[in-house]
């Protein structure tokens with residue numbers, strides 16, 4: 122059993138009681154909600170005649186269903202309009218702060234909370250969304266919950282949960298030029314498998330992680346869930362504190378001093394005990410692309426799609442399914458695979474640094490003919506910052522469409538969808554069958570820089586050949 | 590698919606029903622219920638859309654469409670079932686279709702906890718046993734009686750043990766799986782925690 126890790130410390134701090142069944146009752150310091158997984162929870166509150174316990178600890182925004190072309194109300198899609206209206210009504214009724222479209226702070230929930238300074242070290246954070254693990258980048262313990270648990274957090278500010286084990290993922294050296302956090306996390310998931318993390322919190326540590334920016338750390342923690350881990354985190358350091366400083370909801374003045382003092386005391390002890398430790402060499406990671414239908418099915422851009430016999434018995438069943446669905450032959454190169462759609466966005470890679478990197482690749486270049494390419498900033502703040510830097514212009518000049526913030530084609534609940542068996546080069550996090558809106562659509566996950574390179578070339582490319 | 594839906598309530602100690610096998614590892618929540626069905630403010634209509642895209646692709650040959658599987662309530666799956674998103678819509682769609690218990694090699698974590706939260710016990714068995722059950726069920730329809738207290742299952746000619754976490758088992762036996770009431774009991778402790786946490790006043 123782990124001891125004295127940041128996870129243990131934060132868990133113990135938030136533990137309210139041991140429940141008779143054997144799980145713990147855990148206090149949730151920050152609760153984030155959005156339109157898709159909250160309406161039924163509010164409905165259940167009403168049925169049970171309960172109130173929201175601490176409305177000030179819940180923050181709402183709207184992201185999954187928002188259109189990214191025309192956001193004027195009412196939305197063209199009636200169901201989407203009904204969902205945003207329901208959220209508006211629930212927030213108003215229960216006095217929950219809501220960052221709506223046009224507030225300047227709307228966006229993907231996991232982009233919005235960090236950029237507002239709401240996400241802070243040492244907190245427990247829950248949201249009805251599996252990528253809540255993103256917030257662990259700040260040294261908080263953050264995990265996705267289902268709608269019944271959203272109801273529980275609203276009603277009690279707590280949930281019942283079994284304590285997780287802690288696995289340290291130690292990353293030596295540093296990433297090489299043209300290789301990004303996305304590549305590293307895809308590589309880790311590929312090595313460990315998509316279910317290795319079940320029952321674990323992942324602590325990402327080591328020189329390669331320390332060298333990452335806060336936004337890159339968010340990308341890594343974000344995809345913990347694709348590796349099966351409900352929660353991933355990085356011990357907070359100066360970069361963490363500097364990122365939070367002066368953000369809208371960050372502590373100010375003497376509160377800042379007090380917060381800083383406390384945050385600095387929050388990290389895994391040097392001699393803390395982990396349930397498991399796994400080491401990686403970050404310098405060996407290449408730009409990585411998925412070829413299959415799980416985020417674990419990835420290879421370096423210059424490698425070949427694995428032969429069945431190269432895979433473990435456990436992985437063979439899903440590999441066969443993937444060859445067939447994706448239309449790939451075992452042993453085929455992934456490089457030069459033609460793509461139809463290029464998507465930059467999502468809570469994995471829709472932040473300002475992602476847009477900067479992609480814009481740098483696209484500058485003075487043109488998107489290949491017949492490619493639909495679009496960029497969806499992760500939030501209104503990201504969009505505004507990008508505009509100030511002129512990034513929107515670079516994207517547009519290259520042939521990318523510049524859209525309004527939201528989840529968009531990460532999960533295709535709005536009108537941004539693949540058609541038929543189109544292939545997308547996507548900076549998002551899931552390549553499941555049908556994920557991007559067409560039951561036969563195919564998704565290749567990669568870094569935003571790699572998506573930009575694919576857009577220019579019309580096929581999967583090694584972005585390092587486009588960088589000087 | 591059952592037409593009337595009555596959610597489970599209170600203590601759950603026994604589940605019996607026909608088995609339905611669904612073969613494949615890493616079946617994710619997008620497949621269980623595609624995202625377009627998440628555009629709803631209630632779970633009521635999800636039952637009929639469970640596995641919609643997979644079912645369309647298989648044109649009537651999907652286990653959830655086969656005539657002999659209608660009225661089944663125990664789902665037999667392979668490994669990492671329910672990986673992907675946190676959408677409770679996935680188990681809500683399954684329960685509304687008629688699934689009351691799942692037996693599999695392994696489950697994704699949020700899916701598992703969502704199942705508990707709505708009263709669907711999930712049991713595990715080693716890979717080989719699952720495959721044997723799926724094979725058996727293919728040849729001869731399996732009707733299982735599951736006894737949660739003893740973690741066992743029996744049918745006309747089979748008798749075997751199931752694995753389930755003690756904490757989950759206790760929750761079902763005591764009725765605590767419906768967590769809100771249990772959590773509400775500690776209200777004063779929660780208020781104290783709220784006051785004591787170092788960051789509440791500055792965040």
Ligand code: SF4
Nearest residue numbers: 252467468528531532
């Ligand atoms: S961007 Fe994608 S993964 Fe992230 S919250 Fe939205 S739908 Fe989920």
